[in-house]
Amino acid sequence: MSVITARSSRRTAGPLFVAPFLLLFVLLFLAPLGYAAYLSLFEHKLIGGTTFVGLDNYVTAVKDPQLIHGVLRVATFFLIQVPVMLVLALLFALALDSGLVRLARVVRLGIFVPYAVPSVVASLMWGYLYGPDYGPFAQLSKALHVPVPHFLSSGWMLGSLANIVTWEFVGYNMIILYAALRAIPHELYEAAAVDGAGAWRTAWSIKLPALRPALMLTLVFSVIGSFQLFNEPNLLQRLAPAVIDSAYTANLYAYSLAFISQQINYAAAVSFLLGLVIVIVSYAVLLTANRRRTP
Amino acid sequence: MATSSPQFPVSRRTLLASAGAVSLSAALAACGGDGKGGGGTSAAAAVSQADIDKAMSTATELTFWTWVPDIAQEVALFEKKYPAVKVKVVNAGQGGPEYTKLRTVLQAGTGAPDVAQIEFQYIPTFTITDSLLDLRPYGAAALKDKFVDWTWAQVSGPNGEVWAIPQDTGPLGMLYRKDIFDQYGIQVPTTWDEFAAAARKLHAANPEVYLTNFAASQPAAWHGLLWQAGGKPYVRSGKSTIAIHVNDATSKKLAAYWGGLAKEGVVGIEPDFTDPWFAALNSGKYATWLTAAWGPVFLSGSAKSTSGKWRAAPLPQWDASTPQSGNWGGSTSAVIKSTKNPIAAAVFAQFLNVDPASALLFATKQFFFPATKAVLADPAYVGATPAFYGGQKVNELFAGISSTVNTTFQWPPFLDRVEADFKETVGKSLTDKTDAVTALDQWQTRITTFAKGQGFTVQ
Numbered sequence: 178m179s180v181i182t183a184r185s186s187r188r189t190a191g192p193l194f195v196a197p198f199l200l201l202f203v204l205l206f207l208a209p210l211g212y213a214a215y216l217s218l219f220e221h222k223l224i225g226g227t228t229f230v231g232l233d234n235y236v237t238a239v240k241d242p243q244l245i246h247g248v249l250r251v252a253t254f255f256l257i258q259v260p261v262m263l264v265l266a267l268l269f270a271l272a273l274d275s276g277l278v279r280l281a282r283v284v285r286l287g288i289f290v291p292y293a294v295p296s297v298v299a300s301l302m303w304g305y306l307y308g309p310d311y312g313p314f315a316q317l318s319k320a321l322h323v324p325v326p327h328f329l330s331s332g333w334m335l336g337s338l339a340n341i342v343t344w345e346f347v348g349y350n351m352i353i354l355y356a357a358l359r360a361i362p363h364e365l366y367e368a369a370a371v372d373g374a375g376a377w378r379t380a381w382s383i384k385l386p387a388l389r390p391a392l393m394l395t396l397v398f399s400v401i402g403s404f405q406l407f408n409e410p411n412l413l414q415r416l417a418p419a420v421i422d423s424a425y426t427a428n429l430y431a432y433s434l435a436f437i438s439q440q441i442n443y444a445a446a447v448s449f450l451l452g453l454v455i456v457i458v459s460y461a462v463l464l465t466a467n468r469r470r471t472p
Numbered sequence: 473m474a475t476s477s478p479q480f481p482v483s484r485r486t487l488l489a490s491a492g493a494v495s496l497s498a499a500l501a502a503c504g505g506d507g508k509g510g511g512g513t514s515a516a517a518a519v520s521q522a523d524i525d526k527a528m529s530t531a532t533e534l535t536f537w538t539w540v541p542d543i544a545q546e547v548a549l550f551e552k553k554y555p556a557v558k559v560k561v562v563n564a565g566q567g568g569p570e571y572t573k574l575r576t577v578l579q580a581g582t583g584a585p586d587v588a589q590i591e592f593q594y595i596p597t598f599t600i601t602d603s604l605l606d607l608r609p610y611g612a613a614a615l616k617d618k619f620v621d622w623t624w625a626q627v628s629g630p631n632g633e634v635w636a637i638p639q640d641t642g643p644l645g646m647l648y649r650k651d652i653f654d655q656y657g658i659q660v661p662t663t664w665d666e667f668a669a670a671a672r673k674l675h676a677a678n679p680e681v682y683l684t685n686f687a688a689s690q691p692a693a694w695h696g697l698l699w700q701a702g703g704k705p706y707v708r709s710g711k712s713t714i715a716i717h718v719n720d721a722t723s724k725k726l727a728a729y730w731g732g733l734a735k736e737g738v739v740g741i742e743p744d745f746t747d748p749w750f751a752a753l754n755s756g757k758y759a760t761w762l763t764a765a766w767g768p769v770f771l772s773g774s775a776k777s778t779s780g781k782w783r784a785a786p787l788p789q790w791d792a793s794t795p796q797s798g799n800w801g802g803s804t805s806a807v808i809k810s811t812k813n814p815i816a817a818a819v820f821a822q823f824l825n826v827d828p829a830s831a832l833l834f835a836t837k838q839f840f841f842p843a844t845k846a847v848l849a850d851p852a853y854v855g856a857t858p859a860f861y862g863g864q865k866v867n868e869l870f871a872g873i874s875s876t877v878n879t880t881f882q883w884p885p886f887l888d889r890v891e892a893d894f895k896e897t898v899g900k901s902l903t904d905k906t907d908a909v910t911a912l913d914q915w916q917t918r919i920t921t922f923a924k925g926q927g928f929t930v931q
Binding site: 418 | 572575600601688689711712742743746747748751752757885886888889892895896899900902903904922925926927928
């Protein structure tokens with residue numbers, strides 16, 4: 178008797194515990210997503226109103242050169258910026274974990290602080306630093322009589338954006354990796370020491386393999402972050418309007434379509450396609466990593 | 473202020489009464505031509521003075537979206553005159569952000585304000601969606617003569633609708649550094665040819681100094697200068713037909729002029745209202761700023777270190793025998809069609825900008841450049857001699873310029889997109905120093921494609 182009630186109460190307890198999450202998930206995530214999907218099937222014209230167009234918006238979007246350029250640009254950004262950022266984060270995490278760095282707490286906080294700076298503030302600050310006339314780099318170059326670097330020109334812009342994003346997120350990724358390093362059992366290090374492994378060998382053969390799940394996590398976060406690049410280009414647009422156009426990144430394009438061109442339906446379709454790209458790239462990243470792990 | 477405010481209560485009453493009669497006849501005329509227009513039908517039902525009196529003595533709360541700082545002072549004047557009506561002021565963002573929110577609540581069908589601040593050039597983007605209330609039945613047509621002609625033309629619809637009440641304006645002039653002009657022996661240019669010659673001379677004399685900065689990414693300034701040049705880039709006929717000529721002869725003349733100076737490297741082409749731009753105005757990198765009538769006060773706050781060195785002059789002219797100017801900026805108060813209190817909202821929009829005390833406050837407290845003839849003739853306003861401009865009567869100068877602004881310039885009903893496309897074609901070409909005249913054709917193609925996609929018949 179008592180066994181049965183315990184079992185049935187356990188059966189209701191599970192869903193009850195999940196309910197708060199599910200409710201918010203449906204209300205704040207699935208419902209808007211469904212509404213966006215619904216919107217993407219229509220077309221609204223200033224003259225003529227709203228009509229159902231089926232998948233026409235998607236057909237237009239996959240052929241839209243502005244969207245394709247935007248996606249290719251963030252893909253380039255991902256390929257350049259993410260390796261630099263993750264390698265830096267990894268080096269910092271290993272250095273801090275090695276116990277060889279003096280003032281480890283201060284250094285750790287120092288690297289992490291940029292993440293606490295809102296990306297809007299960070300972009301404004303870097304926008305000032307990049308300034309071709311009055312920015313400190315320009316002033317320094319003038320004082321030293323060397324050519325002023327044009328951080329905001331079309332050739333440098335992607336690199337300048339990558340620098341801002343790296344500055345912002347190295348600390349965040351470092352903390353994830355550092356936490357994973359602290360979770361490695363000390364017995365492993367002792368065993369390695371007994372086997373005669375030095376600091377480098379320990380890092381290579383013990384720490385790195387143990388970090389793989391954490392690295393995968395940071396990599397997938399970075400895929401999403403890179404492909405959704407928005408704040409930084411949106412703010413630097415004011416400083417370099419001729420370089421950053423309304424379709425500079427795919428996300429910026431979706432925003433411009435919705436709020437400048439008032440093409441909300443088409444913007445919804447573009448957003449969905451961008452989401453699809455992110456899912457595919459994330460899945461590809463996970464798939465290659467898993468395949469390597471099980472040879 | 474003291475001379476004009478006591479007479480107001482009397483004139484207000486007669487004004488509203490006569491307004492009813494005027495708007496009625498205007499409405500009948502409008503209906504004869506085009507009976508199906510939303511404005512035409514509502515205008516027919518002119519609101520009687522009794523109804524207005526009743527509405528203004530009924531307890532009401534109006535919501536007013538505006539980004540004007542300290543507007544509580546003007547609102548207080550209204551609430552004092554109509555104690556039954558309370559106005560809730562909401563700052564929903566300046567310009568673009570406000571319009572985005574406004575469009576969102578209009579689509580949602582709830583949450584729209586009763587009255588909203590809208591810039592002149594954006595009025596057509598809200599009339600195309602039938603979101604504004606024609607103010608004629610509420611006495612607005614009778615206000616025509618109180619406002620400078622071009623400002624009234626900007627708020628008027630093709631059938632005489634009054635879509636908004638002008639609040640402040642920005643006729644274009646030229647602010648220049650007298651000290652720099654004197655140092656390099658430059659005369660104040662009165663024609664664009666003289667201006668170009670001065671630009672070359674100044675930059676040759678000192679490579680660190682430019683005669684001006686042409687913000688290539690500033691479509692509002694471009695439109696203002698095009699307006700001055702007599703351009704008619706957008707002409708609408710009926711709701712769904714628009715003629716787009718952003719690459720006609722006038723525009724090409726303008727693009728060749730600025731594109732040429734940019735290519736020669738004798739004018740700056742950096743974006744405006746950025747930190748480097750503010751620093752440049754302070755340091756004397758630019759000897760003039762081609763700007764609107766709100767510019768003088770703005771500059772005296774942003775370039776304090778240069779006080780006393782600046783002077784103001786009219787824009788250089790294409791044809792010196794007929795002085796012209798364009799407009800850049802300025803706002804209106806519009807009543808949103810979905811309002812549940814159309815009378816109170818319409819009376820508020822009118823009071824705010826017509827009441828002599830309120831209108832003068834905008835000019836003296838917020839430093840807005842006035843839209844009403846009364847303030848533009850008020851010695852207290854035009855007689856001001858700011859030290860920043862060496863005691864020059866700057867307001868008087870711009871008051872004169874305001875009367876030279878062309879009255880026929882029109883805006884497209886999808887201005888946001890037009891401006892974004894400008895930046896990516898003409899603006900980019902000026903910055904990159906490629907052929908700006910060819911870029912006009914790209915701009916034309918882009919807008920035309922967009923307009924057709926939105927269902928317009930493009931001529």
